[in-house]
Amino acid sequence: MTDQREHILGCACDLYLEAGLEGFSMRKLAQQVGVTAPALYRHFENREDLLLQVVGEAHNVLGSYLYRALSAPTPGQRFSAAGEAYLEFALEHPRYFQIMHAFAEHLGLSEVPAELEERTAAVKRFWDDRVRECMDSGVLRRDDPDRVGLTLWAHAYGLLSLYLRGLLDAPESAFRVLYSDSFARILRGLGTSEYGAELDHHLLSHSGEPDSSGISVLEGGTP
Amino acid sequence: MTDQREHILGCACDLYLEAGLEGFSMRKLAQQVGVTAPALYRHFENREDLLLQVVGEAHNVLGSYLYRALSAPTPGQRFSAAGEAYLEFALEHPRYFQIMHAFAEHLGLSEVPAELEERTAAVKRFWDDRVRECMDSGVLRRDDPDRVGLTLWAHAYGLLSLYLRGLLDAPESAFRVLYSDSFARILRGLGTSEYGAELDHHLLSHSGEPDSSGISVLEGGTP
DNA sequence: GGAGAGTGTAAACAGCGTTAACTGTCAGGT
DNA sequence: ACCTGACAGTTAACGCTGTTTACACTCTCC
Numbered sequence: 001m002t003d004q005r006e007h008i009l010g011c012a013c014d015l016y017l018e019a020g021l022e023g024f025s026m027r028k029l030a031q032q033v034g035v036t037a038p039a040l041y042r043h044f045e046n047r048e049d050l051l052l053q054v055v056g057e058a059h060n061v062l063g064s065y066l067y068r069a070l071s072a073p074t075p076g077q078r079f080s081a082a083g084e085a086y087l088e089f090a091l092e093h094p095r096y097f098q099i100m101h102a103f104a105e106h107l108g109l110s111e112v113p114a115e116l117e118e119r120t121a122a123v124k125r126f127w128d129d130r131v132r133e134c135m136d137s138g139v140l141r142r143d144d145p146d147r148v149g150l151t152l153w154a155h156a157y158g159l160l161s162l163y164l165r166g167l168l169d170a171p172e173s174a175f176r177v178l179y180s181d182s183f184a185r186i187l188r189g190l191g192t193s194e195y196g197a198e199l200d201h202h203l204l205s206h207s208g209e210p211d212s213s214g215i216s217v218l219e220g221g222t223p
Numbered sequence: 224m225t226d227q228r229e230h231i232l233g234c235a236c237d238l239y240l241e242a243g244l245e246g247f248s249m250r251k252l253a254q255q256v257g258v259t260a261p262a263l264y265r266h267f268e269n270r271e272d273l274l275l276q277v278v279g280e281a282h283n284v285l286g287s288y289l290y291r292a293l294s295a296p297t298p299g300q301r302f303s304a305a306g307e308a309y310l311e312f313a314l315e316h317p318r319y320f321q322i323m324h325a326f327a328e329h330l331g332l333s334e335v336p337a338e339l340e341e342r343t344a345a346v347k348r349f350w351d352d353r354v355r356e357c358m359d360s361g362v363l364r365r366d367d368p369d370r371v372g373l374t375l376w377a378h379a380y381g382l383l384s385l386y387l388r389g390l391l392d393a394p395e396s397a398f399r400v401l402y403s404d405s406f407a408r409i410l411r412g413l414g415t416s417e418y419g420a421e422l423d424h425h426l427l428s429h430s431g432e433p434d435s436s437g438i439s440v441l442e443g444g445t446p
Numbered sequence: 447g448g449a450g451a452g453t454g455t456a457a458a459c460a461g462c463g464t465t466a467a468c469t470g471t472c473a474g475g476t
Numbered sequence: 477a478c479c480t481g482a483c484a485g486t487t488a489a490c491g492c493t494g495t496t497t498a499c500a501c502t503c504t505c506c
């Protein structure tokens with residue numbers, strides 16, 4: 001019954017992956033399915049609905065990448081594997097990575113469908129969980145896992161976005177190094193260690209007063 | 224002579240800002256200009272060309288925000304002001320922020336127009352300059368300014384993207400704190416200090432061997 | 447005064463998402 | 477066995493899109 005629906009969805013993913021958002025038209029899809037365009041509306045509300053399901057499929061694929069990272073033995077390794085999984089997903093399925101984020105903006109900045117919002121929240125939660133267990137096991141300095149997760153996620157997403165847009169003019173191999181490097185640079189500040197603890201205390205003791213270095217950390221100050 | 228061209232471009236910016244990418248059509252623009260659609264093609268090659276000029280205008284506005292940050296007296300304050308300027312620009316002109324990044328992806332991930340690529344490179348260079356002078360003046364730990372700049376830029380861009388997409392369900396005031404906090408978290412690892420130096424040395428001395436914490440920093444290792 | 451550039455027009459084309467009206471097919475109930 | 481209704485497809489059409497073609501008007505310059 002819903003067999004044809006699955007078939008259409010499969011064709012839709014294929015079409016999107018090879019033609020992109022611009023090249024994705026209902027008529028082309030219908031042709032690929034072997035049917036006329038209006039028939040598609042028996043199974044999907046409209047083009048947006050159809051694309052939303054494609055985004056859902058993208059999330060499924062990302063999920064499988066992330067899930068694989070859970071098989072690593074230690075929290076630190078699971079964290080590391082999660083970062084790599086995100087990288088691999090983006091590099092191997094750039095169009096999926098793209099539509100997961102571009103879809104919402106493509107509709108103007110109006111409402112994000114609740115379904116999509118939840119899937120995205122799940123990605124965030126996965127990151128938070130990795131951060132939390134790293135804090136619990138003493139690999140990351142204790143902090144608000146939600147905020148640390150966001151910092152890391154935003155960084156990874158931003159970096160991958162810039163690379164996929166071709167603004168980094170680095171070949172893939174160089175980018176991989178760059179990605180790891182960038183992560184390492186951030187972690188140096190997040191990682192637990194005797195120095196980290198002292199540094200933390202140092203900054204806390206200065207909170208409120210102007211920093212002697214002349215840098216105000218964007219007025220937010222240290223929590 | 225090119226007077227009408229300026230007029231059209233102005234209307235194009237207005238139309239884009241209020242209608243978004245979806246609502247931006249040549250016929251609507253023509254109507255707003257007070258002319259029929261084909262007349263637009265006397266002044267611009269096509270819709271993409273027109274939108275590219277809108278992106279150019281977006282870069283001009285961003286430039287004015289960033290430039291203002293240069294009036295701060297110390298490198299650290301200029302750095303901080305640059306981060307704030309980027310934030311302000313994104314919050315006050317979300318549609319400009321959006322199209323600057325969405326435009327390329329909107330064409331599929333084919334070639335980015337050289338003109339746009341250069342403007343984007345200029346933003347990156349501005350960041351790099353702020354980072355470099357902070358390193359020179361001892362506010363930031365010495366490192367490759369290009370890479371540190373990228374890390375910071377990617378982070379800021381990622382964070383703003385996620386917020387503007389409505390995924391952070393925080394009101395603007397809360398997001399501002401979040402943005403500063405996130406920056407502070409990263410800077411804690413980038414800032415110069417006696418502890419930072421020791422931490423750096425500590426990490427360097429361990430480079431190559433597996434980290435006792437069980438975290439491999441995505442295999443990239445510390446440079 | 448004619449030539450030619452510059453800028454506008456109306457008409458048209460192909461493509462788009464989507465809808466309306468109609469057709470065939472198959473399952474279930476009386 | 478026959479009618480009913482759901483289901484899945486069709487063709488034709490509407491209004492929109494970006495863009496091109498052919499034509500007209502108005503200037504400037506020689």
